[in-house]
Amino acid sequence: MHAQVLVKINEDFLSHLMQDNFELERLAYYKTIDFSAPSYIPLTKDIVYLSSKYNDTLLLNKYAFFTKDTNDLILVFYGAVVLNSNKIYTHILKELTLKKIAESKIAQLSELIDFIEGRVNSKTNSIQFYTTSERIKKLQQKSLFIATLLSIIVPGTGKYYLMQNGEATGTIFLNLLASAPVIESIIKIGLISTGTLITGLVFLPVYMANIYGTVISKKILLKKLNTQLKNEVLDYCNYQLRN
């Protein structure tokens, strides 16, 4: 490994790179320049945009120490969220709190961190990602015991309770299909017969699968919703960097 010598910004060359939109070359160039030297070209948005696009956490981490104002810091924050670099965004949030910027902005940024790290609780009151965060909150309040009990009594209803209407309808339909032959066998052949035993054996795994499905469905749906929320946050941060 050779130690890299940092150079001053050649503004003409950088303008040339920006004019023709040479992203890869610009990204490489930013790694070689000394950010402490004064520059008249605004770099922050471009650096953060390129670092997040090409997954260059090192460049973002390095540049975070050379930001000029709070707007720059906020942009780096968005980039760090996109790159999932928790060290950078946590550090920036602390720094922004010390700089005493508007409380609403701080609350908004800390909410982004909460959402990206999967923290939604009863106190969360999001305006930007209202629909998804409210769904998560509602689901968290649902009792798994009641859902399981409902599934045992009437297959499928547990999933209705857990807000999974599509899956619940499928479960009901499947259980009806599997239970109809059992009932028919009992009525036409008798309770203690080979037919009832066999149709019962077919019905049993379907019924058990319905209960098991309900037990794990809350966890799975929560995971899905958290991923959805995370993607919404990433889209929001990307939008801030690209516009």
Next chain:
Amino acid sequence: MKYWIIVITSFVISNTFVCAGNSKLNDKLGSNDSIYKMELLKLEYAFFLAQTDAERYDALFQKVLLSFKNIDYTKALKEITRIKELDQKILQDKAFYDAIEILLFDAQLYNSCIDIINEDNAGKLNIQKSFIKSLCLNQESQYELFITDIRQASEVLKLDTSRIMSALQNYFIESTEKKSSLYQALLPGAGMIKEGELKEGMVSFLLNGIFVALPIFLFKKQLFFTAFSYGIMPFSKFYFGGIRHTKHLAMVNKEKKLEEIKQKNAQLLFDFYNQ
């Protein structure tokens, strides 16, 4: 008893249990290409400092080679466009078009390769150029352009076309998708056999047969619900699934035939240009 065994098997096969699976997010890790980016930067700086078009050409051509080496074709095509804006004399002197044609052909960018050959107005039509263009048109299944190109080449290069013209095959293949699907719908298994899958066709015929016979048997025993659950549901699954699979087989066979034609035509082209 044996009927009950069939009933259970059919039910188990036809139903999927309501067990949702965990889906894992596949995080794609980017490759370490910082050396490539740095090399691009150095060459762009050389271009920036260049005083003449010849120097600019050298820098850009190096960038093209580097991009091809790193399989970054978008970048390569962008740099090729920049080179084309330079002085045409230099491009001719440095045999730019000849080199790029081969690079594009190797990278399987056939349409771009054809464009470059067409743009090379100053370059004379030679065997190599014509052969590459014909091969590109062959890969892109452009039959009419392909024939025109061979005729032009034969006039300029004075080659005998009598053998190749009679042997060349058109890329148009009539799709058997509809016909095979109809066969499969009328007699399950027939469509698959028509597409050359004898074993799959036999299995499809047997399964469909079983699930037609089963509900009839259960219906006669006045077990109507059981007939519906254990018979009709699996039958519809195998019946419609079979038709869908036949369509897929027809599509795969069409692609195979097209590939065979391309290979045969490529061999004919090779013989034609080596006569």
